[in-house]
Amino acid sequence: MNNCIGIDISKNTFDVHCLADGSDHHIDYTEKNIRDTVRHFVSAKPELIVMEATGGYEIPLAEELFAAGLPVAIVNPKRIRDFAKAIGQTAKTDRIDARVIARFGATLQPPATDAPDKNVVRIRVLTARKRQLKKMRTAEKNRTEHSRDEFTAQSLQTVINTLNAQIAAVDEQVRTLIPASPELKQKAEIIQSFPGIGEKTAAALVTDMPELGTLSRRQAAALTGTAPINRDSGQFRGKRMTGGGRCEVRTMLYMPTLAAIRHNPVIRSYYNRLVSGGKEKMVAVVACMRKIIVIINCMAAKNESWNPNFA
Structure with a gap:
């Protein structure tokens, strides 16, 4: 993937690096410049445009790129930093960051992000x-x-x-x-039908995890950071730990999981079985959290409300 564009965005400016011709551009973040840049990208027909999720600064430019039908991947900044370390790029400027983002896109080819509602x-x-x-x-x-x-x-x-x-x-x-939003409303109602999930949690899930319904079991668990991660090397066998993923979703799921352990027969039975088998209570809670997100993902995929058979 040689025709990839990397964009590093800050509050007042954004830097662009085009792998196809090796060009760099430092641009003031204004409405006119956004429109001009998008028109240029439409002519260039890039295979992928990659930018970081900056907490909001990326939204105006991303919306215009989506509207133009361009392939855009909005990725976690930590993945970009890890990639920079892996290729030995220790220096950091806006121009260098744009180059690293472009190389990240060409090398790892992250999937294009769907245009958000x-x-x-x-x-x-x-x-x-x-x-x-x-x-x-x-x-x-x-x-x-x-x-x-x-x-x-x-x-x-x-x-x-x-x-x-x-x-x-x-x-x-x-x-x-x-x-x-009819789509959001329907998905939220499906999620809220799960015993233990209330209106606020359902609303948070449909917005913080818009991928629900399109993920595999492993992807859903990994995205919430509830999947055990191996830590083995040679003959050493490390303790499996959870982590990573979207910590805000994991934090938000904690109290609903406790409610489900009390009021959802399927989750209560699963929790009791784990504890009876010698698992620590917190380990069992995280396992229940993982089971809940996997079930909800399945419900969203099938467009069906809660049914104990999903377990």
Whole structure:
């Protein structure tokens, strides 16, 4: 894959490297420049355009590329960093990063990302904002433990109340957006039919894991970081550990998994069997988490609501 383009995006600029001709371009991140760049890419007919998921900066350019029908892969930045280390690229500038991203695309050929529903994009932004608000609320709650001054205590509580209101407002926005998209609404209803999964968790899953329904069992487990990873070398056999994947999805699934262990007969039976077999309780919980995401992926693939036979 020689006709691959790598794009490194920052707040005000983006750098482009084209493998086909080896050219580099440093471009101001403006609407006009985005349109001009997309027109150039349409003429160049690249096999793949690769960019990192930067937490939002990539969205304006990515939306225009999707609208033009160009093949775009939005990848985890950690994969790019690991690739740079593997090829011995230690220097780091925006231009170098664009070159590394292009080489990553040509070498590993990540699959093109499906054009996201606009409602999905907005919900992801809102979900990220909710995580920020909850982090701030936790920090303020922690400060109340050490507050001995009445005014300070009242100030902390005022901020906590405000954050609670903002979190509720974000949740309300998400609830109104999902019904506006028939595809999201249907998938959320299917997921919510799983005993132990509520409305908020279903909403988070359809937005943070849009691939649900298209994955294999192993891919679904790996994407959530609930699949055991081998750590063997020679005669050494390391302890299997879970990790990686989308930590926000794994964190969000924790409480629903505990609810499913109590109220879902299939998950409760699976958990009890693991614990009776000598597994540590937390190991059993993670295993249940993995089983839940695999079942939900199967439900979404078959477009069917909860049925114990999925287990």
